[in-house]
Amino acid sequence: MDDTPQLQSNSEQPLTLHTLSSIRSLLINPSTPKPTLSSILQTLTRSSQLTHHTLNLLTDLAIHHPSFSQLALDSLLTATESPTRLAVDSLASISELSFPDSFELDDGRFVSLCFGPSIPGRIWMLKNAGYLFKVRPALLFTVLLGFTKDPYPYVRAASLEGLVGLSERGDFNDVSMVKGCYQRALQLLTDMEDCVRISAVRVVRSSLSLTHFSGFNL
Numbered sequence: 767m768d769d770t771p772q773l774q775s776n777s778e779q780p781l782t783l784h785t786l787s788s789i790r791s792l793l794i795n796p797s798t799p800k801p802t803l804s805s806i807l808q809t810l811t812r813s814s815q816l817t818h819h820t821l822n823l824l825t826d827l828a829i830h831h832p833s834f835s836q837l838a839l840d841s842l843l844t845a846t847e848s849p850t851r852l853a854v855d856s857l858a859s860i861s862e863l864s865f866p867d868s869f870e871l872d873d874g875r876f877v878s879l880c881f882g883p884s885i886p887g888r889i890w891m892l893k894n895a896g897y898l899f900k901v902r903p904a905l906l907f908t909v910l911l912g913f914t915k916d917p918y919p920y921v922r923a924a925s926l927e928g929l930v931g932l933s934e935r936g937d938f939n940d941v942s943m944v945k946g947c948y949q950r951a952l953q954l955l956t957d958m959e960d961c962v963r964i965s966a967v968r969v970v971r972s973s974l975s976l977t978h979f980s981g982f983n984l
Contacts, residue, residue: 781809786819793826803831811841821856828860835860836870854879854887858894871899880909885918892924896931906932907943914950919959926951926965933972948973 781789789806792798807827810820824842828835839860857879876899879891892913896906910932913925929947951969954962 780817781820783819786823789823790826793823794830796830798831803827803834807834807837807841825856825859854882854884854890858890871895871901873902873905876901876905877909880913885921888913889920889924892921892928893931894928896928896935903932903943904940907946911946911950914954919957919962922954922957923959923961923965926954926962926969930965930968930972933969933976944973944976 789810792802792806806823810823810827821842824838828838839857842856842860876891876895880888880895882888882891892910895901896910906928910925910928914922914929916922916925929951933944933947947969951966951973954966955970957963957966
């Protein structure tokens with residue numbers, strides 16, 4: 767008897783709890799054939815509004831079937847028009863599964879996620895994007911440096927931590943980028959918030975370390 771659930775094709779009709787439960791049973795089964803997994807992936811991301819249940823199932827797909835991780839991430843990014851906290855949380859879960867391997871993330875989507883309405887989601891993106899996603903260093907540098915002026919202190923701190931990560935990854939091949947990080951970090955050493963000052967110290971140290979090995983002066 768075929769236990770495969772009847773996947774609904776109408777994007778306006780939400781998946782029932784019974785169907786979601788049946789889908790999860792298939793996702794956690796390592797023997798589920800790839801065509802079935804592909805069909806499930808299409809069903810989960812066809813809805814115009816992703817729910818907590820569907821986002822969790824996308825994460826299950828990536829956990830139990832790593833070969834679908836990039837597809838799950840791509841589908842999540844395509845289906846999520848507004849980068850809510852829930853979407854970023856799922857994005858975090860999926861992307862961290864394959865760390866230190868990086869996922870592809872186009873420029874527009876990266877910027878959209880960083881400027882999304884969720885402050886916790888923004889903090890996560892700024893702090894981790896340089897580690898978990900393949901983003902152009904010049905774009906990443908520009909976005910991170912810009913958010914060091916954000917009114918929220920934890921966003922400023924996350925941006926500085928992102929700059930530290932970018933430096934440690936060895937993507938600073940432009941002297942002006944290193945100087946930009948160093949000068950901005952010096953300014954934030956007098957920030958009113960402890961978390962920002964601590965992160966600013968880390969940027970200063972990483973910048974000085976980089977200049978020592980590169981042989982140029984700040």
